[in-house]
Amino acid sequence: MTTDAVWDVVVAGAGLPGLAFAAAAAQAGLSVAIADAAPIGVAADDDTGFDLRVFAVSPGSAEFLRSIGAWQRLAGDRMAPIEAMDVRADRGARLEFSAYELGERALAWVVEERALRNALAAAALEAGVEPFGGAPFVGLQFAADRAVLALAGHTLAGRLLVAADGVRSWVRQAAGILTPPRPYGQQGVVAHFACERAHHGTARQWFRSDGSVLAWLPLPERQMSMVWSAPDGLAAELLALEPQALAQRVADAGGHALGALQSISASAGFPLALLRLATTVGHRLALVGDAAHGVHPLAGQGVNLGFGDARALAEALSARGPLTDPGAALTLGRYARRRTEPVFAMQAVTDGLVRLFGLRQPGIALLRNVGMAAVDRFAPLKRALAQPALR
Numbered sequence: 001m002t003t004d005a006v007w008d009v010v011v012a013g014a015g016l017p018g019l020a021f022a023a024a025a026a027q028a029g030l031s032v033a034i035a036d037a038a039p040i041g042v043a044a045d046d047d048t049g050f051d052l053r054v055f056a057v058s059p060g061s062a063e064f065l066r067s068i069g070a071w072q073r074l075a076g077d078r079m080a081p082i083e084a085m086d087v088r089a090d091r092g093a094r095l096e097f098s099a100y101e102l103g104e105r106a107l108a109w110v111v112e113e114r115a116l117r118n119a120l121a122a123a124a125l126e127a128g129v130e131p132f133g134g135a136p137f138v139g140l141q142f143a144a145d146r147a148v149l150a151l152a153g154h155t156l157a158g159r160l161l162v163a164a165d166g167v168r169s170w171v172r173q174a175a176g177i178l179t180p181p182r183p184y185g186q187q188g189v190v191a192h193f194a195c196e197r198a199h200h201g202t203a204r205q206w207f208r209s210d211g212s213v214l215a216w217l218p219l220p221e222r223q224m225s226m227v228w229s230a231p232d233g234l235a236a237e238l239l240a241l242e243p244q245a246l247a248q249r250v251a252d253a254g255g256h257a258l259g260a261l262q263s264i265s266a267s268a269g270f271p272l273a274l275l276r277l278a279t280t281v282g283h284r285l286a287l288v289g290d291a292a293h294g295v296h297p298l299a300g301q302g303v304n305l306g307f308g309d310a311r312a313l314a315e316a317l318s319a320r321g322p323l324t325d326p327g328a329a330l331t332l333g334r335y336a337r338r339r340t341e342p343v344f345a346m347q348a349v350t351d352g353l354v355r356l357f358g359l360r361q362p363g364i365a366l367l368r369n370v371g372m373a374a375v376d377r378f379a380p381l382k383r384a385l386a387q388p389a390l391r
């Protein structure tokens with residue numbers, strides 16, 4: 001197909017949800033082009049240690065990724081199952097989950113972004129998706145029967161344009177959806193460490209009295225990945241530390257739960273923001289991934305919500321009649337309705353927890369702790385709380 005033809009779908013943004021949607025849509029028989037400012041393809045695996053970006057992929061996402069032929073491409077020895085979670089707050093409050101009690105093989109799998117991106121790009125290209133990498137978006141127009149995305153050097157016309165270009169989506173703004181992300185005034189500080197003691201597949205999380213949330217995710221062997229969601233001041237302090245001083249600080253903050261820590265990576269900070277939109281569809285437009293919603297990473301669910309979008313949109317498109325226009329408002333409405341509840345539920349939980357644990361009023365800490373202890377003792381409620389994260 002030439003670049004002046006009209007594609008069924010043009011995907012703007014080749015992050016993980018964009019690639020997953022493109023693969024699923026092409027496998028359902030749609031003609032799909034995907035564009036990104038970065039190159040798109042399967043990068044050589046230079047095996048330089050663990051990618052700094054890792055994701056906790058839920059069982060529901062893993063099943064979707066398997067259905068589009070991406071999960072099978074991941075190397076088993078580079079991912080780690082989360083078999084249990086140990087969540088703590090100040091004054092000794094504690095909540096524990098295990099995959100066993102929820103009837104799952106794992107609560108999630110910790111997977112590197114680079115590996116996921118390669119697996120998804122391979123699945124998409126194999127399904128016939130046409131890549132336009134290295135091409136920033138420079139213009140957008142909508143006509144009655146198409147959307148036209150201008151790249152440096154090409155134009156791509158599609159019956160449907162899927163915006164998958166992240167929380168500060170250029171496409172969303174160019175399409176006139178102007179709601180900005182609301183910064184939390186926090187950064188997610190990430191780094192990897194080798195641990196003195198085995199983690200036994202347990203992810204650990206601390207809601208700290210300074211309003212930050214520290215999470216340790218298991219990596220293969222005696223290694224772990226940290227996400228410390230910290231107010232901007234604390235984040236700047238952590239990012240300025242020498243690697244071994246950071247390791248010491250992180251070990252102290254986690255009460256030496258895994259013994260001494262050794263730095264095995266650089267550290268990096270990602271600004272955190274909440275994005276809630278009144279609608280995730282428009283004329284010949286659907287938003288997926290962080291372009292559609294920003295959530296706090298304390299539940300590790302951002303990319304899982306994005307995979308949920310990718311799956312729901314591809315299913316809505318393949319369920320439409322063979323002669324129905326892929327950009328038909330009815331199909332897009334079905335997609336938007338299907339995603340409203342899961343996205344709203346996840347935002348309510350994560351944003352609610354950030355606010356609750358950020359409160360400093362006397363008495364609140366006690367209430368929080370009584371609440372956590374009650375949930376911990378009541379298995380059906382615990383299962384209900386965990387379900388959205390397993391999807």
Ligand SMILES: Cc1cc2nc3c(=O)[nH]c(=O)nc-3n(C[C@H](O)[C@H](O)[C@H](O)COP(=O)(O)OP(=O)(O)OC[C@H]3O[C@@H](n4cnc5c(N)ncnc54)[C@H](O)[C@@H]3O)c2cc1C
Binds near residue numbers: 302
């Ligand atoms: C610290 C931290 C930890 C996290 N941990 C987890 C976790 O454990 N589990 C989980 O599920 N989620 C996690 N998340 C969330 C997850 O990172 C995001 O939800 C996910 O990466 C969003 O993917 P996306 O493709 O929508 O956006 P992005 O990853 O931002 O991708 C957008 C793509 O669009 C392209 N693009 C953007 N603008 C343009 C333009 N103008 N022109 C051309 N191309 C453009 C970019 O190059 C990029 O490829 C975490 C987030 C943070 C900050």
